Amino acid sequence: MSTWTPSELQRERIAYRRARARRSTLIAVVSSVVLIALVAVGIGSTPGWPRVRATFFDFHRGWEALPIVAQGLWLNIRVMLICAVLIVIFGMTLAIMRTLRGPIFFPLRVFAAAYTDVFRGLPLLLVIFLLGFGVPALQLRGLPNQAVIWGGAALVLTYSSYVAEVFRAGIESVHPSQRAAARSLGLTYRQTLRFVVLPQAVRRVLPPLLNDFVSLQKDSGLIAVLGVIDAIRAAQLETAEDFNFTPYVVAGLLFVALTIPLTRLTDYVARRQGWYGGGGGPV
């Protein structure tokens, strides 16, 4: 152990910084309280507020609907998890396809490029409708006809195109000298991709990737349009009983609660990698 004790000057600095920090906290608290009070008073004094409160923020109604909506949310979670795995696999495949060189791979490159162009442009809701209502209508034998599967497939198809682009950006951000170094050691093209390029690429794009999964979590609610009983659809059914919209609010809150951990994780990873502000952290 060293025998260092802070000098008079350093102690004075620390005390000063602490005082500043306390003051900042105080200002933040006061300004937040004032703002919230103003908003509350503002909304509360509108003529329609009592009606809105009764329709959207009925505590008892919300409490009643909670178990059913939460049960629906469990479906969203399962859909989300399974889709996320498939999306990573399919997105990575597309990204690798696009970076392949050589004439043999020309068709694969074109396919991957066309695919990402089309599915990045198509509104997700449209893909869900097309797959969810279109494919079962074909009455092809051997194909599953549960709505949830086709809704999930639509999520996978669409999100894979986003994720493929994220991966591709990561692959291309790895400096060519890294490939050169790997090849110089005798690694083949595939080995270079697998052991040198992809690990660096994935690490680098982790924050945008997690971001895409945050939106996947909430977009998994869109499969409700196919009649799948997920959180949104459950809320809708509840609402239909008495035209009280509180179950929707409950579903919304649950979705937010679901995404917050992932958002925080994204922030954490991004900060650790130095994505935010000055200071390039380790990559």
Added chain:
Amino acid sequence: MSLLSLRGVRKVYGENVVLDGFDLDVDAGECVVLIGASGSGKSTLLRCVNLLETVDDGVVELAGVDITDPRVDADKVRSGIGIVFQSYNLFPHLSVLDNITLAPIRVHGVRRDVARGRALEMLERVGLADKATAKPDELSGGQQQRAAIARAMVNSPQLMLLDEVTSALDPELVGEVLDLLRELKSEGMTMLLCTHEMAFARDVADRVCFLHQGRPLEVGPPAQVLDAPHEPRTQEFLRRIRT
């Protein structure tokens, strides 16, 4: 017979003719040092020998085999040549040890524990035994350089290519790397390297080769090329570098 032989090697980037009919022979166990102005093509030449660039004409022969023939297995040729890059190019996501064992394990099929043992020995030699688990960005420039040398050497290549291995080092570390290269040479390693430091060239070179306009303008023992150059261009280059 020479281990490495370049005949009429040409390399062009767009309009820029970097190598223009380059001839050079390097004997087994010999150390040839390339010197020349910045941009004269020293790094390009090394990359052509290592097949990281395809030559636009001419032949590179390694141990009598034409390695510029498109039918040769370039990966196999590369795995027999060690190259240390000007910018180290260590893999930032791998520890120093994993940087060194990657090729032995994946390319040469060496067992993991054997590869680790050999890598640790190599690290000991370059004075980095305590840095085996460190990531490259936790090392100083000179330490990264030595790790890169260890990575290139661990495959026991028959030829080493070294690009400005001392340019980022302080004088004391230059001495260390120099010792390492001298040791390699005494073990019979064939080396082709380039540098801007004439003292370094004088120290390790059997022959010095001055590159000018894509050709080896003057080749000979260091005492001749560095101290009594015939060519006015060489004289001018050396004068400029000294001042």
